[in-house]
């Protein structure tokens with residue numbers, strides 16, 4: 063089932079998205095509500111309305127499918143790390159620590175963009191996209207989402223959505239030299255969409271090790287620049303969720319990105335491999351299109367570079383105690 067949000071003739075609607083129409087959940091129930099009730103209840107509510115007339119698809123504009131509670135973004139594709147480390151850090155290497163556990167950073171749930179939006183960006187000379195598959199966490203009756211084992215973590219996966227982790231590589235490289243982040247190189251925009259496909263739809267697509275062999279591709283202005291299989295991750299999603307919950311908690315509405323796929327899942331990987339800015343960084347007006355098999359397609363146009371108010375450099379201060 064495809065679950066999402068839209069802006070239509072009656073304002074914002076939240077419910078199920080069929081090929082020809084959208085149908086709101088009953089009684090004003092929202093996507094956040096069904097995430098908080100769990101997958102079984104969401105499917106029950108969706109099936110209860112799916113014969114209704116709803117609103118024609120072409121009469122609505124899809125919004126991002128949820129307002130995330132949080133966004134964790136992993137770095138689970140080894141091939142991506144090989145390329146991007148050269149581009150961001152100057153040396154191509156996969157450090158031994160990458161293999162030990164899946165690593166992530168937190169990005170900004172307030173900067174989520176929908177497919178179809180024009181995405182304004184910071185002042186950057188190295189704008190990039192990152193093609194990812196993300197999972198959305200739903201409630202599981204009897205679970206508080208804390209310190210989950212892998213099996214329990216799997217049951218918290220409500221569904222999947224396509225993610226573009228927009229990245230300003232020059233800003234990112236500067237801040238990571240300070241041994242923190244990424245933050246401002248990333249937190250201006252993350253596209254999620256076009257909807258959430260519920261996890262039951264992928265149960266028979268999992269391979270013997272729990273990976274999803276879905277084809278993923280990205281093109282710029284109609285030209286394909288990258289393609290990979292989601293099953294090339296180092297860890298399947300339930301292990302990412304278990305790591306996120308380790309000595310902590312995952313909650314309904316949390317989004318966990320896979321990390322950028324390999325084989326051209328971002329420009330930075332290609333720049334790192336070739337030592338050249340080819341294909342060139344994204345520019346205003348460029349169209350970025352991402353498709354993940356069985357999940358959907360997101361398309362955005364790069365907007366303007368937005369100047370930000372200046373902040374002075376650190377002042378050298380006496381270390382008075």
Ligand SMILES: NC(=O)N[C@@H](O)C(=O)O
Nearest residue numbers: 135136137146229321322
């Ligand atoms: N999430 C993710 O894969 N991104 C980083 O590796 C990166 O900034 O390239």
